[in-house]
Amino acid sequence: MVANYQHPGIYIREIPNARSIQGASTSVAAFIGTAESGPYKTPALVTSWNAYTRQFGNLTWYGFMSWAVYEFFQEGGTHCYIVRTTDSGQGAVATASIGNITLKAASVGIWGNSLQVCITHGSPGKATGGGSSDQTPIFNLLVVVADSVINPTQAPTDQATLLLIAYVKQNALSKTSINNSSYYVLEAYNGFTVPDASFQTRINTHSMFIRVPTTDTMRPVNTPTPLPFNNGRNPTWDFQGALDTLATVQELSLLAMPDTVGVTDDSGAADTITQSQLANQGLSTCQDLESLFYVIDPPFGLNMSGVLSFKNGTPAPNSSQSGRAINSSYGALYYPWAWIFNPLSNSNVPIPPSGPVLGRYASTDTSMGVWKSPAGVTDGAMRTVTALFAQLTDSDQETLNPNGINALRNLINYGNVIYGARTVSQHRQWTYLSVRRLFIFVEQSLKNGLQWVAFEPNDQTLWAAVTRDIDAFLTVLWGQGALLGAAAQEAFFITCDASNNPPQTRALGQLYIDIGLAPVYPAEFVIIRITQKTAVPDSGS
Template identity: 35%
Template sequence: MPNYLSPGVYVEEVSSGVKPIAGVGTAVGAFIGLAERGVIGKAILVTNWSQYVSEFGGFIPNAYLAYAVYNFFAEGGTSCYVVRAASSDVKNAVKVVTDTEGDNLLEISARSEGDWGNRLSFTIEEPSNGQPAGFKLTIKYTELSSFNDEYVGEEVEGEIVEIFDNLLIFNCEDKINDVSSFIKIRPLVDLTILENRDKKPQLTTEFVNLEEGKNGISSVEYLDPINQKIGIHAFDIIDEINILAAPDVADLAGSRNIILEMLNYCRLRKDCFFVADAPHGLTPQEVKNFKEGVSERFAGNAFNSSYGALYYPWVYINDPLTGKKKLIPPSGSIVGTYAYVDSSRGVHKAPAGTTDGYLDTVVGVEKIITKGEQELLNPIGINVIRSLPEGICIWGARTLSSDSEWRYINIRRLMMYIEESVDKGSQWVVFEPNEPSLWGKVKRNLSAFLTRVWRDGALYGSTPEEAFFVKVDEENNPPAVRDAGQLVIEVGVAPVKPAEFVIIKVSQKTLAK
């Protein structure tokens, strides 16, 4: 208590000791795959397509990451983290510059690995200030003009130029490496020797290309989750992600093992859900075999996890580069739909149906799936993308779990939302005196949060008492538990399940005479 010594009015700020529980976000995507450029093995926050292009480049041949992120935003996603993966043979494009005497003087390299750097070129000219040892470096980046493996060498619309003037060999690193969007520069001579500091690079009359950049797509190790540098563990330090996809995995020879690892990663995190793609070109029976791991082609452990879902078949989109139809894995559009439904309806709503499962970015499906074929796939947790009269829609909302309690995607994700929200919103309880007044505060706090969840339509019941319970009292916190320094809180909820099968019974009514 404050010590008041003179008459007057005193105002005190008093804390209730209870911190209201705020619901965590559920609509943050996470993508890992092949990118044109950018740092490898680091999760980068991306909030729009332009930012993705700035960080990772554009669309590249035989890779689907860019398309997935593009469709994520087009379907209503607002933010995601992206990890660029690569195999061990990934390499920066480089070029060594000689001095006026023909000795190696500078190395110019692309800022990040990949064959995008082979489209970088440079000229070295006299500086504008006329300094004898000075030089001007002009960097030109020619964007890929068409979606193929050929690069355009002549000047076309889409070139980007950087100019660094009045450089000297001993200060060019400071003036370029933290400024340029495209290159890094490294002197190849000992600058502690004074005569080397006056060396000047050989001038060029035409643009010279950097060479030998490689994308690193030769093996599946670029997505190996065991590799702590370039695998999915790059997401370990990112707490916000909720929905994970790896669109480049689907057609790899070892895709099943990678999917199993990613499902396990999400299970161990407990706050993330994996959206998996089946390989393209499969029949309904083959995708069933892929899920169950029973055929010679897809032999292995079956997918059985409530922390992931499998979608089939692949979909066609209008290629933003060529304007033609392109076949891609559906996961980017699916994750965007998850995010949109989370924000518009809530995480408790199944991301499926003719309204909430309608895919705006899709113009066709690889294979038309009939109702009979879906009857083979739906019970084992393969979510089919159907072409219906209403449009192309997600027509399934099941996890990969064999446990009926965790059959539906929205129930698993709702429980993830509640568990993480309660966890983060209850940290204030740690080290508080473990006695009845604390129990009352905890119960009121959790009940207030769950009442909001119930009012949002996420819990079943006409009253809060029917929808959930919170128990924290002497019965589940006896002296032995309190002596161990533990506070046990029991929470039970009744999640709303989707109306997967709508049955309308029609009969004739006989009129009484």
């Protein structure tokens, strides 16, 4: 603006400083999946686990998103968005009736059909194994599963049963006899007199297997034989519809879809083909938005050959079918599944790895920066993971690493850690996730910080201002250790002048800014050279 001075005197004019470019958010995750309550297909911000439970419900068996969000906050995450998916199929919750009370499985699906419920007499704090008709004012409620489910005559293949078997064995649950039949007690709630509101609240806030939607004022009769849950049906989750909503949230940078691991085929076995398709849908969304990085969960129960087939799109052993190869710089795959401790049930629960992994992403971003790989015995330490489904060896990782599969490992003296830092891309330039996430960070920061450039005169003044602002931003990054170089000039370059903005492009209203970065690569292989020094004999001896 040209100053217009009309009279002698002192004039004050504020001169704008260089516009600073603020770093884009890198640790805000989006979790897509099933929940007990809350709005459908509407990204909702939550800033703590308590905030999640108030809006979306509690931890539920076979509701993998709830566990992932719980672990995200446990491992260092601070805020995330929740997108509850809709069921485009015929999913139903398994139910059981005891007198006037209807109990429901905690989440939708056929898994609930394996549950049974038993009402017994007893005293507070004590659950008896019998179903005597001798009524006492106090009753206990047991959630059980039949011995024949846990120890079948033929090896099961359906995922729901395999998960229950793994849970019972991991927690060393013992059999109990009820009316001369053997059961495993999954949960026991003791010392009730009436199934009133306190009964409902206690079970609904502590159980991961069942819910009490209604109450009564009459003590239910004892059940000599446990009553089965039935009519549970698997859903068809609309993951794509949920993915489409992410474009409305600007600060997102991470993505997980834990409930993809619950997708099964008609026999109930993990549907690895559909799961690989869903993984590619998530990656496609990340590539389109250019701001998200997807942490992919592998199907449950895969061995080394199985996870390699899932990643590479090759037929699994003893199968002629294969899914799509998973290949993109906008995602990472972790293996195997993990066990975490549930303080409400005092037991270990199986979960896919995305929850604790994303917690470590968020924690490392805060403490170090997006350019630091969330891996290793410090930044990759998963302190709330109690065990892993497979104990991987160095030779296992020699196979996993070249295929872009990041290992979760148990290391002596360090515990359970993330021990891989690769994307699922086969492009050598984008091997490491820290490099891809650094470029996402820089690109989004510049996109947000240079909005003022639009509609400005495309001339030397603008080119100089843009170069100045970007140089200041990248110099700070270099100083923080994000870029490689003994001097800032070695770490990056910026070209925004007449050489890349000739008259013909300016006539089209286009401004070109060419930027080159020298990212810091993680020290994935640490080579230690050991030399033995032999004493030289004294020549005078």
